[in-house]
Amino acid sequence: MGLLKKLYALLSSYGLAALLLVFLLLLTWLGTLEQVEFGLYETQKKYFESLFLIHEAGPFAVRLPFSDPAKGPLMTIPAFPVPLPGVYLLLSLLVVNLVLGGMVRLRKDRSRAGILITHFGILFMLAAGFVEFRWSHEGVLQVFPQERSRDYYSYHEWDITVRDADATGRVREHVIPSEEWRELAPGATHRFTHDALPFDVLVTKTFRNCRVVPQGPMFKGDGAVIDGYVVLDSKPEMEQEFNVPGAYLTIAEKTTGRQTDAIVWGRQMQPLTVDAGGKRWLIDLGKRRHELPFDIQLDKFIVEFHPGTSMARTYWSNITKFDGGQQTAMKITMNEPLRHQGYTLFQTNWGPQDGNLDQPLYSVFTVVENPSDQWPKWSCYVIAVGLLLHFSLRLKKYVASTRRPAPAPAAPKS
């Protein structure tokens, strides 16, 4: 058997399928437990979106059954690293296995039709997941009553932006995406330049989660003191959206060579101001802004509670959608999103949560642009049909086998 044939046999085998499924199960289980300690975002990156990972197993406390917890364990096995394939790699291999073994190699007859359909449905679903993983993005749109907006902001991504302070109307923003500066090695510097700007921006130090505080005896900062302020590095939050990043910048003017150090922080009230090239510029660190191709105006937001409780029974937003010259009144509520031009708006929240009847409430929508939005639903139909067909045939065969008369006992040997 040639090497290619061996490879084909391996990649299309039941054994590989079973192995991949077991590993996927293991990774899913570990990733579920890991969320308790590290939060969803970190766990998702480590276990579900990776090719390989190192899982820290343990430490394990060994106890006798029904022993008194106060007495402590018999022994403790220290933590040890376990290298594992990531879910991304496993799913990639599963696709190959599914195509080769579950479609190409599979015997094509009536009894296997259901399996073939099911495998096709699963492939379709995995394709939906891949498209969503690679090409979708989501954010949050928060809007007060009678307010009109088309901007929505990423949950996790932060950008450094530079814009002309005196510009009016639609303003041109120069964006330094977080992907280009957030993983800065210690001591390294990233320089960002643009012809339209009279200065370069050098990112010299970054923080995933931090606070900016006045320098004083109470705090020992994690960087230089600038204008009396210093950055305090903080432990990352379990929920990624609660992290507030920060960075040390150096603004290097192109003509004069003058360099100015500065701090930008995700929660700063006002942008950093820089005078250069005869103009005033604003530098800001904020959540990545996306734009809808249409406007949304919140006409009314309503929340209803179960009587005598603080548990919301339902909440919804009456909105007007402005698209070109057209205005359409619509309602967005839980489980009934608005889908338009490839975007989907979900009613996810409202605020302030402790507001009373006198306070205006704002409505919060999750905005998702996902080219494969409805693919999983279709794949579900396909898979259901395939499984139903296959298992019906199996059941028929099983019932028939139970009706078969038992074979006559063999004649005794003489």
Add this chain to the structure above:
Amino acid sequence: MNLAKPTLLRTLARRAVAAALGLIGPAIGATVGAALGIPSAQAAAQETAAPQGEPVDEHAGHDHANEPHDAPPEVRRAAPWDPEIVALFGELPILEQGRVKPLSTFAGFKLLQLNGTRTLRMVDDRGTPDQKDDDVEVKLSPTEWLLDCLFFPEASRRHPCFQLQTWEVLDAIGVERIDGRKKRDRYSYLELEPGRPQLFARARAMMSDPVKREAKNRSYLDEQLMQLAMKMNQYEGLLGALVFAQQEFLEMPAGAQLADLLGDGKTTRFSRLLEHSAALTERAASGVDEATRTGAQRMLRLAQQMADFASALTLFPPDAKPAPLVKTTMYNSGPAEKRPGGSEEEEWLTLGALEQRVAAGDAELLALHLPAIVGFEDAFAARNDPPRMKAALQQVRDTLVRTATGREQYAKIGSEISYYEADLFFRALVLYVICFVLVAVGWLLRADHKLNRALPWLLFVPLALHVAAIAWRGYLRARPPVSTLYETIPFITAAIVLVALVIELIDRRRIGVVFAAVLGAAGLFLTQRYEAKEAFDKGVDTMPQLVAVLDTNFWLSTHVTSVTIGYAAGLLAALPGIVFILGKLFGLRRGDADFYRALTRMTYGVLCFGLLFSVVGTILGGVWANDSWGRFWGWDPKENGALMICLWELAILHGRMGGYLRDIGVCTAAVFGASIVVFSWFHVNQLGVGLHSYGATDGVSFWLWTTYGGIALVVLAGLWLAMEARAARKASTSNAVGPAKVAGFETD
């Protein structure tokens, strides 16, 4: 109107109020006691008042076990409750935990929360505690217990309705252990009351501790203490709920010209205060003289305090117009919009809230509910006179039911009362147990014996009751059969029994009937225990309102039902696996290859069935999440749990088709699969993370780990058997070639 009563009755009523006020709180008790001229209440309250600046520890240190010489004598119920009174009272509607329910349901879950069961067993000493020979054992239903709490608050403090999980709780609050009691036993309020100040001090300390504020960070004992504090607090609320109805204790202020409003007697009653609260308000502001103004102010204050004591029961609908079963609507722009039945008007009222509205001039509300309030007063006065009490309660019932019916909120109350009275789950449980006994007898008989032929059909009887109970709940809640974790248990059990019976009807080996009877009984036993546990730990009934994302009958009936059937199949598939492994281990039907092959086929068939529902249900869950949260898959623990079931079942099927799993392998894998189902069903909710963490249940970790331990033992046995079988095969067919042939299924 002269409301004067015989002196003795008036004295008793005043003393009863003194006792009740002592229960409710020193601060309030002192105020009201002083106003009422009740020295015992005033003195007791002042003696025990909390220091300035400390959180008020209501009636701390008030030792009812050693009551002062002027403490009121207990008024005891002279005879068992008249069943008609119990029925009338149980039919009253009440708003609790977001829904309108019968008072009998409220009482049932309240007693379950305190007592751990719906029946209160106690010794009635017939009024002579020092004589034991006249003691009788009595059982009180929840509604009878609630009637005692409300109408005989003094005597009901002797009811042993507080179940303590350990007597360490007594040690911790400085109450001496009582001889003859078990470690886990029931105590009366009076027995626990000496430890009340210490109990509440510890509870307050926990609530102000940033770590212990969260229940998960508390030790077992701390959690028990916190629960007891909350339960005693709620119980005290019930004891004070009818303080307002203990009439003829409100002494008229001297010199005030209020006789035209409150009568010319020396005392008046709450309903008259309420009826004339608008006029009293006017006189309090601009009475003809100072005595009238201060007198009116005092009476208004008393009315408000009386009403506030009754906050444990939300009995009064705000109007009689049709209203949706929702209330408080927060509008964030423009004036509050009036919807059919009102908007912010939809909230039901406690007596305190009602009094405030009436005092503010809501004459319509007063006219609506005054007959009920008078009815409560009359019923209290006639609490040992069943015919009169019945007539008074009838007036209460008529008033409240008419209002609730007008709001279209009473339609299912009767059905709910019948549901709990019928107790179909319990009846089905008993029948499953009887069927199990018959199945056991059937195994001793010939396979074609009449009993064995009838057994599958007999099992459809408890199943029919079981399914009827599920459907009945669905009707009451206007929801699909599964919308809470509790409801998954009877539903999964019913699905298991049905599938097992279908297997039996196809296979006819008397294996399916065993599974049906055993799992039916076990599942419904778990249902009962879970209900009691939820009520005991959280004080919730099993028909809670749902969070906004679950407000969709379409997804509840498709995704939730499918996934739940998948769980059922995953668990059922394990059972033939367990029988296979244990049978092989202990030599059951040795040499009967057909029997073991049938078990494997059952396992395989149920796995296929389960896979269909698990896969479809899991994907439908993703589609639902895509519509509600904006993403198809979020690696949420509950989603992951469902995915793990699919992955494991797919792995088993592929392992089988590839010839890697033989009969013992499939069975062992199916048994292991049960632990994945348990993880997905219950365990992920305990992790406290993710979007499904609202379904967490306290205190199930022990049972989860015990289940895992049991499964692990069977799996280990299965693996050992598999290795033994492999070694035997190797030894006997060392030079065999060709693909593996596994029982019943061809390999690819």
